[in-house]
Amino acid sequence: MNRFFEVRGQNPDSRARTGLLRTAHGDIETPVFMQVGTQGTVKTLSPLELKETGSQIILGNTYHLYLRPGTSVIEKAGGLQCFSGWNHPILTDSGGYQVYSLAGLRKISDDGVVFQSHIDGSSHDFTPESTMDIQLSLGSDIMMVLDECPPYPSSIEYVADSVKRTNAWAKRCRDHFEKMGSKYGYEQHLFGIVQGSIYPDLRRESVSALVDLDFPGYAIGGLSIGEPKPVLFELVETCTAMLPEAKPRYLMGMGKPEDLVEGISLGVDMFDCVLPTRNARKGQLFTWSGPMNLRNAKYKDDFRPIDAECSCYACQQFSRAYIRHLFHAREILALRLASLHNLHFYHSLVAGCRASIADGSFTLWRQRFYENYQISNHTQSTVLT
């Protein structure tokens, strides 16, 4: 039995499965949705509220935390859990993705990435070794290797080179991580990241090289950045079909509720995305009937809760009309209640998957979910991403 991860249930009609991830800061039931706490906080919410939504693990962004407040402050505090008051599991990315998406001038070489801070323009560099040191200091329960995420579209030649570099970095990360050991007396874990853009052979090459390095878990990166959805899901299955059954699989940066259900069907165990919280702040709320834009005039005197089936604080105590008013009055409580509700919905969604996989009814559960969850053309065209 794998002490870190255990597969507990398997849907007979798909790759969907349930499992348990054991970390020093608590166990995590999978499939799991991990909300993003970019700067050491999930935007608008407190740790207490996060726990109430059903959150099991938070994702922190190494790039942001390294720049502000700085690794040394978090290290002095005893790690990100102590610093942020979230005394539960934390996963951190390597910082690479934000270097590509946020930093100004940057230069990628085989040694690593040199970049300029988006805050003050100062120059920094991330190497496979330095991103390990930073994540060790952050005290992450699950750390990620430094990788390169090529933009979509990229030529097969570029991606082939990039995959080789990412695999070489993965080995350097693993070696440095093994040399340094955990920082705070509890076990930390390092995941590899599969890249290869939309090229199935390069994806397979990437999986193969990472599996040889024997990580305790594997992420699928470089997707959901513009490629068509059917292509995306085919590539996910290419990866999950090859990845070891006994190790957790994490699809990075996805997605909408329907994407999670699809990903789970394809054997994904872990998800993260800013969508539920970012869209909440723009007034898009997720319900079992589909998404709704609460800013719409039709909710002006609608005194029903956001979702009659939801047990979150926002739905138990406030009406659509009131929360809509808060949005139009630009009140922070609007952002809070919407974020709280959306996260509660996401966690209920994956909890529904978990329960139905466990009792053998996932195929039916998924079918009913799609029947009820209406994505109108109007909603699709105005969807906030």
Added chain:
Amino acid sequence: MNRFFEVRGQNPDSRARTGLLRTAHGDIETPVFMQVGTQGTVKTLSPLELKETGSQIILGNTYHLYLRPGTSVIEKAGGLQCFSGWNHPILTDSGGYQVYSLAGLRKISDDGVVFQSHIDGSSHDFTPESTMDIQLSLGSDIMMVLDECPPYPSSIEYVADSVKRTNAWAKRCRDHFEKMGSKYGYEQHLFGIVQGSIYPDLRRESVSALVDLDFPGYAIGGLSIGEPKPVLFELVETCTAMLPEAKPRYLMGMGKPEDLVEGISLGVDMFDCVLPTRNARKGQLFTWSGPMNLRNAKYKDDFRPIDAECSCYACQQFSRAYIRHLFHAREILALRLASLHNLHFYHSLVAGCRASIADGSFTLWRQRFYENYQISNHTQSTVLT
């Protein structure tokens, strides 16, 4: 015995007193600080958190709520308590103050005020009668008469005219309120407002006319708008000395912690101010040692709570270093934790006054408060108002 208000304790060395205000939505221990919930929400906080800070009553702004979401929406919801989820006492102002401070073109006549919305420029008018109708629809436990608040400084001639108009409006408000009766089956109460700027004789004239109208409570308005502090406190005492002992006295729009202690010494029972929440959002935190600006560099790795004596969620769970980080990262949780702490401090401050008045130690309590509460020159010069 006055059913609505009862004086329970009296400090022998000053006018300070404790009392109980009974409303349909709950009893209020006085002296009380009322936080401002301008648009049907106290900025950044939920009703649950407000209750936890020790809040007993919230002030709503008629001008804002009338414009957005509009009186009819709140009436359909069954009043502001039902609409906002704050099922405890609510006091509303008349809307007059915001007309003077926020609205664009406005014209005051003996009949009322015509003004343009600061949101869309549309034209509206408040009369004594219409502000009663609006506040009745809001379901306010305590309503305020329409008044004119002359700017500081204003000539004695202008203020003399203004006081006459305000007193005439007060009578029209009372008459209309008595004619209409309460809206939702529970008792609503109407307070008069003393004006008169810095002119003691006009203040006395105002008090005298309002006392003749026999309101259940009296506010002292038109202060804390630029006049020197010693003048302000002399005028407060001019009013409290003349106002009936058996009726609650409400000093509008004040103030800093030390102002509350002074006001209480002068016999004031109720206060409201945006200062604790507004300054919180700028990083100014109140502690028993005095105010501090949490954005300062010296708190970068200060892992102590804001105030070691404080039992609020912010002080129990988070460090100065973490909350400072949240401020610099522009995270909403910073505004929430700071607002929560400052309101908790304000409510603890008035609770300390109440307890020490009740047990006869208020004079000593006040002396010790001033000894510990350091307002440094630096803090004074950077104070955020």
